[in-house]
Every structure is written in C-alpha cells, then in structure tokens.
Amino acid sequence: MDILREKIAQAVSILREKKIDVWLTFVRESATMPDPALAMIAGHHTTWETAWIITRSGDTIAIAGSLDVEAIKSKSHYREVIPYVQGIRPELLRILDRIRPRTIAVNFSKDSVTADGLTHGLYLVLMDHLKGTKYEHRIVSSEGIVSALRGRKTHAEISRIRKAIAVTLDIFDRVTGFLGPGKTEKDVADFIMKHVRAMGLEPAWESEHCPAVFTGPEHAGAHFGPTNRKIEGGHVLNIDFGVKVDGYCSDLQRTWYIRRKGERRPPLEVTRGMMVIRDAIKAAVEALRPGSISWKVDDVARSHITSNGYPEYPHALGHQIGKAAHDGGIGLMPRWDRYGRLPFGRVEAGQVFTVEPRLPIEGYGVATIEEIVWVTEQRTVFLSKPQTRVWVV
C-alpha cells in the first residue's frame, strides 16, 4: 500500500472541502529542520528551497534545486517536477500564475506543532519571493488541512498503528517475566531495547526516555530517562513505551506491582488507584465520539479522578498518534494556556488518540494506564487491549 499516494489524494479532497486552492509546503535543508508535513506528502528530503505544491484540482507540482530533482522524479508521486539552478522565485511565480490561486495555505500554526513546519526565517524568504505580487496577501495557515490529513487515518494507517501496538504489548508481556527486586530501571529499559533492536525497529520517540521506566514512590517523574534506582518489593512500577513500525507509532503505559516477601495481593491503595484510572479511561472513551469538544472529554476523566479524592493529573488526557507519537492537531486537553486553542476543537471520525490519566498512590508510586483508541462514525474502538487491573509480579 503506497500510503504517500493515498495521503496526497486525501489532501486534494481536503482542499476541496476547506475551499483552499493551493497547499504549498515550502522547505529547505529539510533533513535539518524536517517539516512534519513532508512525511505525509513528500516522503523525502531536499537540500535547496523546494516548493511541494498540491492543488484543489488535483495537480501535484514540485519545484526543486536541480540536484534534488532526480530523486523526486524517481518516486513519481509528483506529476510535474521543475528544476532550477540559481533561485526558485521565477519558477514559483510562473507556476502560481498558471494556477491563479485565491488562497495559498502554508505550514504555520500557533497551536499545532505538526502543522507548524515552516520556520520564521524561511517564511520571510517566501514573503520576499511573493512581494509585489497578488499572492502575498493570499497566504493562509494550513493548520486545518494538516490536522484533517494527519487526523483522518486511512485503513492502511490504522493497520500499521495496530502492528506497532501489538509489538509493544508483546514486549510488555515479556517484561512481566523479567521484572523483580534488585533490577534497576535501566536494566528494564535495556531488556526492552534488546527486543526492539532484535526486531530491527526503533523506539517511537527519543531513545533517552523511550522506554521510560519508573519504580517506587520517589521516582523522577514523567519525561525522564530510566535511572539506576532499584526495584523493591512494595513498588508500583510504570513503563511508558512505544515503537515505530513502517513509519507509524504506538505509545502505551502499563503499571505493575512488585509484591513484598510473603505478600499475596497488592495493597488496597494500589488496587483502588488503578480502578479509578481504569474507570476514568472508560468514562472518557464513552464521551469520545465525532463532534465531541475535546476539553470536555479530558474533563470527564479529570473529574472522575478528583471526585475520588485524588489530585488532577498535570497534563492532558491524551494526544493524537500516527506518524509521530505526538501527532499534533486537537488533543484531549484541559483549557490551559499552554494548549492554546486545541482544547476547543471538535473530534472527527478517523482520529486516533492516546488516553493516559494518572494519579499518585502515596508511598507506592503512580497509577497510570495509557491506551490507544480509534474514533469511528459508529463508535470509539480500543486498538490496545486495555489493562484492567495492576499487573502483579
């Protein structure tokens, strides 16, 4: 399945829906600063200023430095590939004059990182190219296009995400047999990475904290790499981990309890905390459907947790996932300044979200589960087999 071709076709239909004439992904040295749109609609990097153009009428045109042209042609995703030697401006204006677009969407967004691929300096360069033409006043943000394109997963994309999830859950199963007192967080991470490398895969985000492993009541906290802290009886242990399979990511969290000597069951505090998390996820997923306002979905889980006497989690309930572990666009986010306008967006069919509330269990660690769910017109589906209780070692 050629996903690039599928996504380019989808982009054309999104341009029609949003009534935008041209989508211009404008890049240079894109391996250094990789505009996230490239992975969706170009599939590779170029050195010199390059215009990847998709039009509402279905045209695909790439204007690129002469030495980049052969590589673009060989992929044959763009019908027209136009080389230049000294500067892109004349060819860019010639093509725009041919298309005569009333709106030109370029990749900037205050709110969505994956729609914000155009750097500010290169934006100024583009505006210099367009200066004195009618096009300089026709530039709009491509945020809506990018969010729709990344959000509305095709079946081929869902099947890749499923594969990444299956690999991750399988590794979690193996981890259960490996965990035990005396091993360190780093030992657990190494065990996981050995399996990842043996399969020729890569972690879904920076290897510094993928996998992330946290054991016991005083661990370092989220977004921190595994340490030399040793697992002990009485610890609650979390792993946050995902892999990339065929360019698509998983991102899941599971929680284990390490029994003390002679202990048969986990303490009630642990069991209760995990039940609250499980039910918070269940309630939020029930509220998650096409048309839901995203902050309200977060609020369902957040209120469930606080009404059970726990503090609220200091982050969003979930984010979209796909090509990137954090795939951009709306998320299940509280109305906090740092999330900008994203919490006010509406959920669409085809989107895939993580759902990842957490709460502290005093003296033991953190209760946290992260699932991945797929919103369809009919219902919202768990792509990951949900964890329903703490896994006991």
Next chain:
Amino acid sequence: MDILREKIAQAVSILREKKIDVWLTFVRESATMPDPALAMIAGHHTTWETAWIITRSGDTIAIAGSLDVEAIKSKSHYREVIPYVQGIRPELLRILDRIRPRTIAVNFSKDSVTADGLTHGLYLVLMDHLKGTKYEHRIVSSEGIVSALRGRKTHAEISRIRKAIAVTLDIFDRVTGFLGPGKTEKDVADFIMKHVRAMGLEPAWESEHCPAVFTGPEHAGAHFGPTNRKIEGGHVLNIDFGVKVDGYCSDLQRTWYIRRKGERRPPLEVTRGMMVIRDAIKAAVEALRPGSISWKVDDVARSHITSNGYPEYPHALGHQIGKAAHDGGIGLMPRWDRYGRLPFGRVEAGQVFTVEPRLPIEGYGVATIEEIVWVTEQRTVFLSKPQTRVWVV
C-alpha cells in the same frame, strides 16, 4: 570534555562581542522540529514551550513545563530551572523583567538554516506572550550569534571532526579493495554501511544518500541514492560519504577509475580532469583565510575550472561542517539568489569548510574531490589527507 558547557561559555562571550543582552531559544515538542541551536546549548528535547535563556552577564535560565524540569536539572547546564504548569507567559515575563534586556535574539534567519530554528507559528506565539510589553520591539535575529557559535570550533570539536574524517578515510581505503566490475552501486553502499554499523556509528546525513555512489558516464547525479547500476571497466566512480562520531560529522568525496581489460593507466581525459579539480581545491584553499569574502573563494575554484575549458559546477564550492554535515552560516558560495546573503560574509578563524568542486569527464563520469579544511589565524589546514590523483582499480 563537556562540549555543551564549553559552547554555552562561548555563547556568553559572543553575546558580549555582539552587544546582545539575551539569547532566547524558544521551542516546543523539539524532537519533532529540532531547533539546531539545541544541540549546541541544551543537549536535549522538551515537550512543552521552553525558554532556554543565556544572558550577556553569563546567566543561564531554563523555563520549562513541569514534567520536563527534572531532566533539565539532571544535566545541570542551566543554573536556574523554572517550572510552570499552565502557561509559560508569567514566568517568561518575570524573568525578562529581572534581566531587563534591550535586545533579545531569537532563532530566525533568512539565510542560515541552522540559525532558523524558530517556526513561524511559534514565533507568533512568542510575540503574543510579549504583546503589550516593551520586549516585543526588542526582538532581533540570533543569526550572528549562531553563526559565530557554530563556526568557531573549539579544540574539542576539531578533535571530534578529525576522528570522523579518520574513520571515513579508513573506510575509503577498504572500499578500494572491494571495488570491481560487476558490483553495483548498492553493493558498494552496503559494504560501507556494514563497516559503519560494525563500529556502532551512523551516517552523517540521510541514509538514503549517505553513502552516495555514482559509477560511469550516465549515473543519476548528486543527492541521489545508490542504484543497481553495475560498475564496468572504463567507469569513473565517485563516493560521497561521511559519518557522525561523538556528534560531529565528516563529509568527503573520492574518485576512482576502473580499468578496462588490459588497460594500464587511466585515460588522459580522466587524469587531466582530476588534476584540474586538485588544483582548483589548492588555489581556493590558498585564498581561504580569516577575512576572505566567501564568494571570492568559490570564484577562485570556479574560474580555474572554466578557464580550463570545463563547465562550472552547479552548486557551491563548500559549506561549513560540524554538528551537522551542512552546518549553516556562510559558505564558499557563488552570488546566486538561492544562497541569499551568505556569499557576502567574511571567513573567520575557527571555521571548518568542505571544498568540493566537480567537473564532467565526457564518456567516463565525473571528477570530484571533497576535502575538509580548518581556517586558523595562521593558515588554513587540511583536516583530510587530500586526494591528489584518481585512485585506480
């Protein structure tokens, strides 16, 4: 040697020299769109809006989302690490009010990719944060800071680049024993990558065309991956390849001639083309010293080639190299539109450049050599042992 600490100290002295009060590297989800400045002065990625602040008086302050803070603290490169939960604005303004900067340099540049790490959407977010304060009119480009910081290599950096070069030249030696008629460009690339992986290293740029291998008169041209084209007697063969060692890159090209059956020496056309390239490099390097205007250095090599009756190369003579294979800042570039203002910059001591002219040898292939040289106050030094004639197989 803690290069990060060394580069942060160097940044402070550059701020003094350039009379800029604050250098603000403003990022979010930086693993998705990695501002190239981070590798020089932060060393790792964060998820939420983060302000990496270095001041002229030597202060280092990071303001980051609460879940990112522990990881920053653990590196202890920033004296002050300030967490926020809901939004960065209050803390950012509090810190600016304490410093009271008259100039705040942020990472945007029309000309230099490595100084253009701030995306346009995030630039708008930053301007929203500063709106209504005196700071909104004090924003300047950090291009001069970034160019100086990346360009002026410390001895620790030079020693890492030397290591990357040594590995590359060693692999080229091994390749000479491997080359032969019937093998494909891909076979040669696989042979090289086997060695790279065995050493636990990674290629210096996108693995799709690193190494790049071109054999014979009708190969695909620069910036294209190796193909199934077979090596034959009478081919001129080029390899463009580099590795990353301890975070620093090499980028070198070498040229081989594959003899026909019974042929003792390469044809005169090949020998002559390679001599012209060798002499073009020699002349350019003699013209390359602190204070040289960069386009004039390109012009020395370019004129040498055209005055010998060959067409000029369709690219720049060379680029800076360091953390990235294309390290940004001024290069040895012709005055073409696509290079912006970079050809008009002056060379500084401490900079490391590639020098890579090329010319076609009709019926055989391309003559090209790429060397790496280091500009010092006294003289310009070859870091790579120069190729002086075609290598014969």
